[in-house]
Amino acid sequence: MVKLIRMTKNSERIKKCVIDHLFWDNRVDASDIEVEVDGTEVKLKGKVSSYAARERAVLDAWTIQDVTKVENELSIEYPTVIEIPDDDEIKSRIERQLFWNAHIDSTSIDVEVDNGSIDLEGTTDAYWKKIRAEQLASEIAGVITIDNKIAVVPSESIVDKIVAENIISAMDRHPLVEAESINVTVEQGKATLSGTVPHWTAYRAVMDAAEFATGVVEIDDQIVVE
Structure with missing residues (x-):
């Protein structure tokens, strides 16, 4: 049809x-x-x-x-004028990127490469660091896909209720977010966000509130941009 x-x-x-x-x-x-x-x-x-x-x-x-x-x-499709590194070199470059980042413990992250497809595994202590590791890998020539399997293991235990309250408070402080239009639930560190926002800037603000919150290990994004 x-x-x-x-x-x-x-x-x-x-x-x-x-x-x-x-x-x-x-x-x-x-x-x-x-x-x-x-x-x-x-x-x-x-x-x-x-x-x-x-x-x-x-x-x-x-x-x-x-x-x-x-x-x-x-x-x-990488330009023909660019020499694409082989898998071993891609792996080495990603590992160097992670090593030189001041916020990421590269010794806790494993990198595997297969024909330009990247698997990131291991652990980090904050959700935003998991996202940052993927961003660093994405900047390397030859990367085609990235499967981010890094697990978030917080260095301290925080009650889910406190995590949710911290996310909501962060949204409240943002001038473009109406926190009452967003539902936030946290269960065993997994933050579920639902509701509506008027535009992409507000959406990013909501996501940042969750991504940078201590204790978040996973995000279920159900936000709708209207």
Whole structure:
């Protein structure tokens, strides 16, 4: 069945803004990116030159006003002029990235590489460090996919109720977040976030409130951008 694409004036504006923003971003080669907009939902198709560029393209799309969803169908095709390191060299470069980061204990993280597909395993003491480890790996040439299996093991035990209260308090302090519109539950360190936010900036603020909270080991993101 053929899906009909809803192109309103707002959709056309969103599409133009996404395209303009992608071409503005010097970190992304947008020449091979196709942008589709259905209502307020954006789909990115085509190819980019690195894993990091793929992630940046998604963030660029999210920054546009009224976007409520971004579907990433971008493939990665490294330029022929770039010498792609083999798996052993990719592994070595990622391990060096982790080693030189002041906040991450690289001795607790194992890196495996198979044809550019990265597996990160091991432990860290904070959720945001797990995310940071993935970001560092994404910057290495030759990376195609990343499976982040790092487990978060907090260095101190904190009651779930306190963790939830700390997340809510962090949201309360942010001027763009209406904390009463977000439901937060924490069970054995797993934070479940649900509710609605008006835009991507508010969404990121909510996620930051959970990601940087002590005691969070996992996040179930059920937030809807309206």
